[in-house]
Amino acid sequence: MATSDLHMQLIAYDYVNDRKTDGGSLAKMASLIRQAREEAAETGALCILLDNGDTFQGTPVSDFLAKHPGTHPHPMVDALNALRYDAVGLGNHDLDYGLDYLGRCLAQFQAPVLCANLKTSALPMIMPHTIFQREVQTASGETISLRLGVVSAMPQLTASWNRHQLAGNADVEPAMPSLVRAVQEVRNQGADVVVALAHMGIATIDEGEDAQNEIVAIAGIPGIDAVVGGHTHLRFPGPDHNGVQGVDSETGLIGRVPTVMPGNSGSDLGVIDLRLHRPENALHPQVVSCTVQLRSVDGETPEDTEIAAVSEMAHDKTRAYLARPVAQLSNPMHSYFALARPSHVPALLAAAKRKAISEAIAGTELERLPLLAAVATPATGGFDGPENFVSLPAGELKRRHVAGLLPYANQVWAVKATGARLSGWLERSALLFNVLRPGDGDQMLVDPQVPGFRYDAIYGLTYEIDPTRAPRFDAAGKAISNEVGRVSDIRWQGKLVDPDQEFLVAVTNHRAGGGGVFRPFDDAEIVVKKAAPLDQALIDYLKNPDCHDIRTAAPWRFTPKLGVSAILHTAPEALEHLGDIPSLHPEPYGTTPEGFARLRLHL
Structure with a gap:
């Protein structure tokens, strides 16, 4: 399961017009996440939850928290921790409030925080990749261990967009070679399955030498089994990318690699199902079939009360601030x-x-x-x-x-x-x-x-x-x-x-x-x-x-x-x-x- 570009939309609220909305939110997404986990448990499937960045910026709540930092845990971090995310990637807008602020947020995460191409000593908690081991039941009823690798990258142009925050303190290297190295490293360390969190979209035009949306190329990196995209706020699979060469907008495949882009601001939960088979004498299993889908929230999707409660203090303080x-x-x-x-x-x-x-x-x-x-x-x-x-x-x-x-x-x-x-x-x-x-x-x-x-x-x-x-x-x-x-x-x-x-x-x-x-x-x-x-x-x-x-x-x-x-x-x-x-x-x-x-x- 994957989210991306949450942009601090903890609850379905329009702070500019000071009213509730029927739109997306992490609190609504939580209901879909819990439902998907129940489905996985019923079938014995292994289930992991990932986020693909642009998490800490987007609503007036994020601006208020950045201008009024306190000792309280960050509500978005609290919410992601409560939902037991397995790994979190970074997006370019996560750097908008500076490295010090981001560092204080990331230090509160229980899940590993990943970015292979952001290089800085100011954020020592960031890793280029992670591997976690999970127990899973096979179709024959046998319980085996599976090692899951996750890698992550953001557009290199982030170095230019956020130069005032990064100059002299951090660098953003090209995404493709950074991901190639990260995939090789997790495979060398025994990863059976590798998922790429790429805070980029599917290019709908030829973006030239300074491409910021490289999902099609990333899906072609040897050793990647699934890709989570984002950044553009578009959705995949679906009609947003009809006619783009090399992608199948109906099945969610780029080449043979399942790929999902789950909208923005809590609009969609991306779900990729992988069915694996380990051939006799093979070191690692192979993906033999897959499905990709978006599960969208709507006006009828209930907000999870636990996640809504996490946001309550910041919500109330932001509304009072915005009323001035x-x-x-x-x-x-x-x-x-x-x-x-x-x-x-x-x-x-x-x-x-x-x-x-x-x-x-x-x-x-x-x-x-x-x-x-x-x-x-x-x-x-x-x-x-x-x-x-x-x-x-x-x-x-x-x-x-x-x-x-x-x-x-x-x-x-x-x-x-x-x-x-x-x-x-x-x-x-x-x-x-x-x-x-x-x-x-x-x-x-x-x-x-x-x-x-x-x-x-x-x-x-x-x-x-x-x-x-x-x-x-x-x-x-x-x-x-x-x-x-x-x-x-x-x-x-x-x-x-x-x-x-x-x-x-x-x-x-x-x-x-x-x-x-x-x-x-x-x-x-x-x-x-x-x-x-x-x-x-x-x-x-x-x-x-x-x-x-x-x-x-x-x-x-x-x-x-x-x-x-x-x-x-x-x-x-x-x-x-x-x-x-x-x-x-x-x-x-x-x-x-x-x-x-x-x-x-x-x-």
């Missing part, structure tokens, strides 16, 4: 149409970033550079469904609203970038949009395979996007020859931007490190680090916001009079705000099976 007011908003803001026209939400975040950087560079030579801000709009539906939108009310703004805007523990940094680089940056962002064709009224505006958080707008510039033109880059960020691109008329203060002109751009540390399939900046280009935590920068800005600047900030627009229409998926609540986008002539066009409202827009 931080500012007043004169007008409501939302992200319902943010992928079809500039929204006030990213404009607010851009203003907060620029303020933090302008204060950090005061009195330095960097003040001479034009200051811009790159912002990806948070919460625009996508894989997380029609509830994944931001809606900020006019009046009192509370910490829970800030938590909804900023779900990750990012820092405000600044990078130097030329006009040429900014042009490429915007072109890669514009991959979000499908190539629209005149006369096709049912084409999607946004490519559903491109998450909204990969769409950066650069505030301080103005520019046009023509989605009827072919993109200049492919999905992996490689330039396409002979394509001129979709972004044009890039201007700063009304003047066309020169390719050699130099700018200072406020960004998050994640984007500076190349997060979101962007080209990472090198150390010489990152000129301001840790100007402020992004959530604090926003709260500081809201003490005296420039409301006019936020309302009028509109860096991009679609090229006028394209003569095409396209469908946007948004929240049902967006239908009450169609007056916000009169120039797009929105027409309600039904509802998707997932619950999104469909709007036909005219460009």
Whole structure:
């Protein structure tokens, strides 16, 4: 059995909107785990439980615990210990709060913590692999010992994404050779069966040299009998990976290796059944058959009372913390149409970033550079469904609203970038949009395979996007020859931007490190680090916001009079705000099976 990307979702609760949900949680997952264990006991099967990382970050509870560390055991660790996990792997987001904090969490685990490619003396409890011995009954009734090996790895790009936490203290080596060594070591130590915990997904595009989703290659490593994936928040087996070469989305096989990816935030329990046979005179058994399945939670799945109780103290303290007011908003803001026209939400975040950087560079030579801000709009539906939108009310703004805007523990940094680089940056962002064709009224505006958080707008510039033109880059960020691109008329203060002109751009540390399939900046280009935590920068800005600047900030627009229409998926609540986008002539066009409202827009 396997979980992955739990992201601190201990109970089914939406802390941003302060309400219970019908979604997933570890407490619900516990009910499925107990049921699966009972089934295994009835058949005499050996049963192990593994987690694949991104465990300690994700909900406002995780942020609260990181900001208010105490002597109490961490509730997520308590919960995993209570459920008797056999081994735990690490994901990239487990490093978001720093090595010291992570070390305090990991020291409380009863299960071994694994990662073969994270190298650091700061976390001595981490092992590249583990072997545990279990008794199992054969079909003939004989009881034998079985040695189970588990290995684990995370994307090497973690070293770039989390460089501010790891620099000088840890390194992340390439995953493939690290796993090959770990598998060889556990096999040499007598492992009969080897399971790989790979905090990576199945690549749906050619990710190039810096691939972060290498599950297909990992499944091909000799000596691995089963793989648990994650990281992308997609599910496998199932339709999320239909058509991907080398994988069987119905059976859950990659080649002959059973593989499972159990969603995120407690949505699914991954279950792999292996039937083994030891040939006569053979040293180790062989897998002769297997099945792979996802067991999904729903609104009817009960939450395990023991796990819910473990989270109660942190839950109550987090709710009280999030209820604190931080500012007043004169007008409501939302992200319902943010992928079809500039929204006030990213404009607010851009203003907060620029303020933090302008204060950090005061009195330095960097003040001479034009200051811009790159912002990806948070919460625009996508894989997380029609509830994944931001809606900020006019009046009192509370910490829970800030938590909804900023779900990750990012820092405000600044990078130097030329006009040429900014042009490429915007072109890669514009991959979000499908190539629209005149006369096709049912084409999607946004490519559903491109998450909204990969769409950066650069505030301080103005520019046009023509989605009827072919993109200049492919999905992996490689330039396409002979394509001129979709972004044009890039201007700063009304003047066309020169390719050699130099700018200072406020960004998050994640984007500076190349997060979101962007080209990472090198150390010489990152000129301001840790100007402020992004959530604090926003709260500081809201003490005296420039409301006019936020309302009028509109860096991009679609090229006028394209003569095409396209469908946007948004929240049902967006239908009450169609007056916000009169120039797009929105027409309600039904509802998707997932619950999104469909709007036909005219460009």
